[in-house]
Every structure is written in structure tokens, then in C-alpha cells.
Amino acid sequence: MKNKLYTIACGLLISISGSAQEVEFTEYDLDNGLHVILHQENKAPVVTVGVMYHVGAKDEEKGRTGFAHFFEHLLFEGTENIERGKWFDIVSANGGRNNANTTQDRTYYYETLPSNNLELGLWMESERMLHPVINKIGVDTQNEVVKEEKRQRIDNAPYGKIIYKTGINKYLFKKHPYGQSVIGSMADLDAAKLDEFIAFNKKFYNPNNATLVVAGDIQIEDTKKMISDYFGSIKNNGEKITRTNIEEEPITSEITAVEKDANIQIPAKVLVYRTPKQTEKDAYVLDYISTILTGGNSSRMQKNMVEDKKMALQVIAFTDAQEDYGTYLMGALPLGDVSLDKLLAEMDSEIEKLQNELISEREFKKLQNQFENNFVNSNSSIEGIANSLARYNMLYDDTSLINKEIEIYRSITREDIQNVAKKYLNKNQRLNLDYLPESSK
Known part of the structure; x- marks a missing residue:
């Protein structure tokens, strides 16, 4: 009975969100x-x-x-x-x-x-x-x-x-x-x-x-x-801007680095991947992956690393897709004397699960519901609507995405999530950064 009600609620949310935010x-x-x-x-x-x-x-x-x-x-x-x-x-x-x-x-x-x-x-x-x-x-x-x-x-x-x-x-x-x-x-x-x-x-x-x-x-x-x-009478001072498409070479081996910060006492392990530009569907899939890993108290990294194993004080995972490229960042702050290497191994384990196993139907439905809810709330203010209209027009060349973008998220499958994790979140394609207090050796 609970599953039936859950399914009905999901369907109701989808039907409401499809019309309420036009x-x-x-x-x-x-x-x-x-x-x-x-x-x-x-x-x-x-x-x-x-x-x-x-x-x-x-x-x-x-x-x-x-x-x-x-x-x-x-x-x-x-x-x-x-x-x-x-x-x-x-x-x-x-x-x-x-x-x-x-x-x-x-x-x-x-x-x-x-x-x-x-x-x-x-x-x-x-x-x-x-x-x-x-x-x-x-x-x-x-x-x-x-x-x-x-x-x-x-x-x-x-x-x-x-x-x-x-x-x-x-x-x-x-x-x-x-x-x-x-x-x-x-x-x-x-x-x-x-x-x-x-x-x-x-x-x-x-x-x-x-x-x-x-x-x-x-x-x-x-x-x-x-x-x-x-x-109407304002004249242009110069020619219309033309931009050169600058392409980066693929990252084929792990980049290791150390950055120091005099303002911290707790170090961080940070992993960063170069990802596709914001208009590509894979960029939307990476939004899903971020939510799976750290989107709320029941997310995978939060539950595993913070609550169950008590090895991390805090975990983060988010994608930042831009006009030409994007980046995907994962990070964790150790709890107590847990080493950064242990945090790294645990984060890698979470990535490997995404690459090797389809997420469950229940987890997938929950994920969809979160994004449906985000869509319902995304244009709740006039300021937010104005910003979104300008951004979709200028950076996506499609103002109507303010109403249609949710369809891209709805089109994502469990297989897409697995394939994108395999395509972008690999050890030889990332920055592996130790972020340390200034006093660290």
C-alpha cells in the first residue's frame, strides 16, 4: 500500500509541476x-x-x-x-x-x-x-x-x-x-x-x-x-563580439597537487574533473550524480562517510557547468585523525559503485522527485525569473528552457547515470588535491 501511495504521489507531483511553473x-x-x-x-x-x-x-x-x-x-x-x-x-x-x-x-x-x-x-x-x-x-x-x-x-x-x-x-x-x-x-x-x-x-x-x-x-x-x-537610440561602440573556441587537451593522467591555506585547521581531500559544457545532456546527468552523492541527509556519501563510518566531518559533491566547459568537484573533511588517503579510498569506492551498478528504482524515483520539486520552486520570485530568462537566452540560446529544462532531467535514465560516471569520473581524468593548513609539512 505504501508503494502504491508513493507512486501516486510521484505522478501527482509530476503532473502539477508540468503546468504550475509555466x-x-x-x-x-x-x-x-x-x-x-x-x-x-x-x-x-x-x-x-x-x-x-x-x-x-x-x-x-x-x-x-x-x-x-x-x-x-x-x-x-x-x-x-x-x-x-x-x-x-x-x-x-x-x-x-x-x-x-x-x-x-x-x-x-x-x-x-x-x-x-x-x-x-x-x-x-x-x-x-x-x-x-x-x-x-x-x-x-x-x-x-x-x-x-x-x-x-x-x-x-x-x-x-x-x-x-x-x-x-x-x-x-x-x-x-x-x-x-x-x-x-x-x-x-x-x-x-x-x-x-x-x-x-x-x-x-x-x-x-x-x-x-x-x-x-x-x-x-x-x-x-x-x-x-x-x-532604442543607443549605438554600439564597436563591432559585434566574436569569440574563438579554445579547446583543452584531454586529461589522460591524474594531476596531483597541494594547496595550503593559513585560515584552516582541518585539511580537505578534493577531487575535480573536467566535464562538458552546460548545454550538453551529460552536464544535467552530473547534477543527478551530485544529488545521489551529497544531496541531503540520506545521500550516499553523507550516510556512509559522515553518519555510519564517522570518518568525515563534511562531504561535498557538485557540478559547475559553464558555457564552454564544466567542472565536477568532490570533497571531504576528515573527522579526527582519519587520513586524507582513507577519504580518497572511500570517495573512489562511491564512484565505482555508480560506474558498476545501476542505482535502484526507488533511489531513482526519489532523485526525480527532488528535481521535480526544485523545478516547482526554481521560479518562485520575480528576481529569479528575470535572471533565468536572461541566462537561458544568452548562455543556452533558448529562452524557453525556463519551461522545458525539466524535460531534460525527466529524460535521464539510470543507464545514463552509470554511463556518465564511467565517461568522466575516472582517476586518470582528474585533479587529486590535498588542501592543507599552512603549518602542514
Whole structure:
């Protein structure tokens, strides 16, 4: 009876999730190449205006790393019509909030405001695109801000070089710029001239390299008119960006390395594999594998290494798929005097089980249910919907994935899980990293 009810519940969840999360949107291009996506949702008087630029750390020149992340800060300095240092004040004074973030592949800026301030958000983002003020005082100010951020998040943060991958990606990517960190080199930023920052802005922060998203309590035709008024006349400062496909040689033998961290007392064993880009189905399968291993209290590594054998204080496994490549990371912190070699053997054992045995039907159903639930909750906020629409359009070239991506997960089989584990999670294809306290010999 329990199994029957379990099956009915699974079916009900699938049927609900298939319709409950439909996100309707309108998309089109302006004559200047700016891609526009509109999502109307009038349940609450809130609107998000977001602009995603197709520029990230991978677009930086060697010797000038950190520019994309630097611009995440610099383009809040002010514009010809927004006084320096007043951006956040204007947004908060009008009942809103705003932020930005940068990855290897893109930079995203957004404001969330009461819907009666939609025009303000559009004006501010058009100002950022059209009239940014890039001068020495702004560059010097943000240089200190970025340095402090690096100190807080990486230099002085426990396990910072793992979390932000400054101690990982350099081993996996020898040709591709994914080998450099998003935050970049402070020496590179110090050495850069003002003209180089101006040139970077001119090259990348143009309408034809951007996606504008407006989501929330809007009227489509009125919003189109405002967008035309504020963005339609903005000209592109340079040619449309063309990117060279940089291919890495396959990893054919295990890379062993040691990184030290003055901020930790407990070492970590970390395994990292180079994996396919985010648009490939195998990248989705690796999401499933992460959940099998460490997705909750009943996951395999959590139950085996933390609860039953009490050999690990903490375990992690996650995939980070990006536009050109991905990485898959597994790690564990030892409990007591357990050696890193014992953690390694246990993690390898978990991988081998995935490679040699199909997961059970029950475990597979549970896994599917978790992802169905994630899908139901994935677009629960207007901010989240705006971000997803921009990301699927820019990095996947398919905005409709906001509604269809769950079908990719539903198409994954138990055999796919086994085959992907065999294809990517092999000892001769990985980085085997000992992450140690600075005092370790």
C-alpha cells in the first residue's frame, strides 16, 4: 500500500509541476541588437529590470585579468546624469534594491522596484549602458573595494581558494581562460591604465552584447514603448563580439597537487574533473550524480562517510557547468585523525559503485522527485525569473528552457547515470588535491 501511495504521489507531483511553473514571455530585438525579454506577472506590484552582458572573466586578456568583475563594481560609480556614489541611494529611496554579479561567462545587473518605478529602472540601466563615467577617481575607489573583497572572500576566508576555485581551475585549464579566477589578479588591475578600462567598456558593454529583461507587474505594450524610448537610440561602440573556441587537451593522467591555506585547521581531500559544457545532456546527468552523492541527509556519501563510518566531518559533491566547459568537484573533511588517503579510498569506492551498478528504482524515483520539486520552486520570485530568462537566452540560446529544462532531467535514465560516471569520473581524468593548513609539512 505504501508503494502504491508513493507512486501516486510521484505522478501527482509530476503532473502539477508540468503546468504550475509555466512562465510566459515575449522576446524581440531592437534595431541596435539589444535582445529584450518581457514577462508579465501582475500578482504583486513589483518589477525587476535586469541587463545581462555577454562578458565574463574568460573574455579578459592575459595580464589584465579581473576586468569583468571590476566592471561589476565600476559601473555603479555613476553616469553623466547619476551623481557619483548615488546609484544605491536612488534605488533605495524609491523602495527598491539592486545588485550585480559576474561569472566566467557573463555579468548581470538588476534593480527590483515597486512597479510604479519601472521607468526609473529602465532609465538607470540605459544610463549605465549609454553614459557611464569611467575616470581615475572611480577606478581608484573600486580598486580598493575589489582588493578588500578578495581579502575577505579568498585570502582570509577558510577554504576560499576552493570556493572561488583560485586553487583549482589553474590545474584543469592550461589554454582556456577558465584557468584564471573571476576576481582576477590585483597586480593586473594595479598595472592597468585608465584608457584600458575605457576600451574594455567600449568593446563589451553595448546593446548588441546584452539582453534586457523586464519581469513583474507590467503592461507589455507600455513597457515596449518605454524600452524603445530609453534603449532604442543607443549605438554600439564597436563591432559585434566574436569569440574563438579554445579547446583543452584531454586529461589522460591524474594531476596531483597541494594547496595550503593559513585560515584552516582541518585539511580537505578534493577531487575535480573536467566535464562538458552546460548545454550538453551529460552536464544535467552530473547534477543527478551530485544529488545521489551529497544531496541531503540520506545521500550516499553523507550516510556512509559522515553518519555510519564517522570518518568525515563534511562531504561535498557538485557540478559547475559553464558555457564552454564544466567542472565536477568532490570533497571531504576528515573527522579526527582519519587520513586524507582513507577519504580518497572511500570517495573512489562511491564512484565505482555508480560506474558498476545501476542505482535502484526507488533511489531513482526519489532523485526525480527532488528535481521535480526544485523545478516547482526554481521560479518562485520575480528576481529569479528575470535572471533565468536572461541566462537561458544568452548562455543556452533558448529562452524557453525556463519551461522545458525539466524535460531534460525527466529524460535521464539510470543507464545514463552509470554511463556518465564511467565517461568522466575516472582517476586518470582528474585533479587529486590535498588542501592543507599552512603549518602542514
